[in-house]
Amino acid sequence: MNIYDISKKAGVSIATVSRVMNGNASVSEKTRQKILAIIAETDYTPNVFARGLGLNTMKTIGLLCADSSDQFFSRAVYYLERALRASHYDAILSCTGMELETRAEYLKRLLAKKVDAVILVGSSFIEPVASHNQYILDAAAEVPVIILNGYLKAPNVYCALCDDGDIVSQVTSVYLDHGKRDLLLLYRSDSYSGRCKLAGFKNAFAKRGLPLDPRRTVLFNGTIAQARDKLLAVAEQGLFFDTVIAGDDELAIGALKYAKARHLAVPEQFSIMGYNNSQLGVCCEPELSTIDNQLSFCCSNAVAALMSVLNGKPAPAKTMLSANVIQRGTTTLFDTVRESGGL
Amino acid sequence: MNIYDISKKAGVSIATVSRVMNGNASVSEKTRQKILAIIAETDYTPNVFARGLGLNTMKTIGLLCADSSDQFFSRAVYYLERALRASHYDAILSCTGMELETRAEYLKRLLAKKVDAVILVGSSFIEPVASHNQYILDAAAEVPVIILNGYLKAPNVYCALCDDGDIVSQVTSVYLDHGKRDLLLLYRSDSYSGRCKLAGFKNAFAKRGLPLDPRRTVLFNGTIAQARDKLLAVAEQGLFFDTVIAGDDELAIGALKYAKARHLAVPEQFSIMGYNNSQLGVCCEPELSTIDNQLSFCCSNAVAALMSVLNGKPAPAKTMLSANVIQRGTTTLFDTVRESGGL
C-alpha cells in the first residue's frame, strides 16, 4: 500500500495525496475528505524512508546517556520521551559509557541516523577541559544539541538545568549559620553538576570567611556500600564530620549506612542531605532529606526549547530552575519548600 | 557528500562504492582499499533514508515499555540497549501508559518507523483475555516480536523470561515447610508475571493440601507508602500475617515500612521477600532479601533470539531462566544461591 494505490483509489494524482498527508498546500475540502477516508480505510502509512529522503527528517531525536541504569537517568529518559512523543517526535536511545571516545562515536552514530537533534542526558558529558567538548560542538554544527542538567556555551547548544551550585551553597549556608562547621561534601567527579556543587559548597564557606579543609570535599564515584566505606576511611584518617551533603541520593544513603555503622543517631548526631529526590530516598530509615532538582520541569524545558529551535523560533540558550529542599528524616534545619509530585 | 562524490573521487561507478559499503558482492582488493581510504578521509556516511528505501530497514528495534521510570524498566532498557548496540542495531524507545489503546497506537507508531522488530519490555503487555493481545499478533504479522519477562504463544513471537511462578512456589514452600502458615502474597495485578507469581503461591499451598484464605493474596498497585497503608488496612481487617512475599522490591519495602509501623522486628517476627533485586533493596534497613530474576541474562537471551530471527535462523519461542533467592536481612530461611553482579 503506497501513495500510488491511494491516488488510484481516489482518482487523483500522487501529488494531491502527498499534499493532504502534509497539509501544507491547498487541496479542496471535497478531495481532502475523500482521500482522508481512503487513507483511514486502507490503513495507509507513508513510508518513512521515502519521506525521509524527500524531507531529510524522520522526526526522531537522539538521546545520549552516560551510564543509564541509575535513578537520575531513567527518570530523565522517561520524562523526555513523554515530552518528545507529545510533540510527535520519537526518541532513539544511546547509552555510552564514560569514555570520551565512545561518546563521540555514539554521537556520530546518532547523527548518521539522521536525528533532528540530540539531547545529552546528564551533565557528565561536559568536560572541564574545553577541547574535550569538541565532539559536542561538532554535533551542534549539524543539529541542535540540548544539554540536560549541564551547561556549555556554544552556538546551537541549548541547556536546561537546575541551579545546583546555588542550592548547595544555600544548604551549606544554613548549616554554617547554625554554627555547624564539620561538614563534608561527598560528590561524584565527572560532571558539570558535580563541579557546580563543589563550587557552591566552597562559596558558602568563602562568603563567611571561613576556612575550608580540602579534605572536606570528597570526590567519589561508587556504589552505596563503597560510599559508606569511603566515609569510614575518611573518618579513620582523623577527620571529624557530622554532616554530609551528598551529590546524589546513592551517596547520601552511603552516608546513612556510614552513620549506622558508627552508631550515630540520624539526624540528631549526624545530618545528611541527599540530592535528586529519587525513589531511593523513601526506602531508607529515616527517610532521606534531599534536594529536588525539578527533573521533570528541566525535561519539559529542554523539550520546549528544542521544539522552538526546530520550528525556527528563538530559544533561550540556558534555562535554569532553582532547586528545592525536601526535608524528611535525615536533617532538622530546613523547611521543605514543597514536594513536587511524582514519587 | 554522497555516493556519487565518492565514486567520482575513486574513479569508479556508484555501484562499486555501494558494493564495498555493503560488502556482499565481489570487488577487487585494490579498488576496495582505494574506496575505503576515500570514505575514511571524507568521513562519508551513507544516507540512511536512501539506504532504507532500498533495503527496507534502518537497523532499529522498537522498545515498547509500559510505565518506565521504575527500577525494572530502566535496567531492562539499559541492558537491551547495550546488547542491541553491540549487534549494530539502535533502539527506539516508546513508553506507553497502561491503557490498551495507547499501547496499540504506540506499537503502530513504532512499526510506521519501520523498526526491524519490537521488544515488549515487561510482562504488563500481556492480558489474560486472549483477544486483548490482538495488537501484539498484528505487530507480529509484520516484524518479529520479542517479549521480555512475559509469555505469549504465537507465530513470530519470541519470549525471554524467568520462571517467576516456580521461584515463588519454591519460596512459599520453604516457608510452609518450616511450619509458617501466615503468609501474604502482595503482588501487582496487571502483568503476566504477576499472574505467574499468584499461581506459584497457590500451587505451593495446594501441593501440600493446605487451605489458602483468599485474603492472603493481595493484588495491589501503588507506591511504597501506599503499600504500607494497604497492609495496615489488611491487618486491621483482622487477618494475621507474619510473612510477605512481594511482587517487587517496592512492595517489599512497603511491607518493611508496615513492619516498622507495627513495631515488628524484621526478620525475627516478620519476614519479607522482595523481587527483582533492585537497588532499592540495599537502601533499606535491614537490607532486603529478594529474588534475582536474572534480568541481565533475560535481556541477552532476548536479543540473542532476536538476532537469530533477523538472520533467518531458528530461535526458541521461549527461553526461561530460573530465578535465585538472595538472602539479606529480611528473611532467615534461605540460602543465597549467588549474587549476580550489577548492583
Next chain:
DNA sequence: GCTCTATATGTAAGCGCTTACATTTATTAT
C-alpha cells in the same frame, strides 16, 4: 593464441515520497 569461465565493474531501473513548475478549473471583477 583462443575459447571458456569466473571475477570485476558499469548501466539503469527502481524504492516511495516531496515539490517546483505547468496546467487546468473555479472565482471574481469588470
Next chain:
DNA sequence: ATAATAAATGTAAGCGCTTACATATAGAGC
C-alpha cells in the same frame, strides 16, 4: 460574458541509495 486572478490539481524531476542485468576484464585450460 470575459479577462484577470486565485485555487486546485497534475507532471515530472529529483532525493541517495541497492541491485538485476549487461558488459568488460582477467585467469584457466588446451
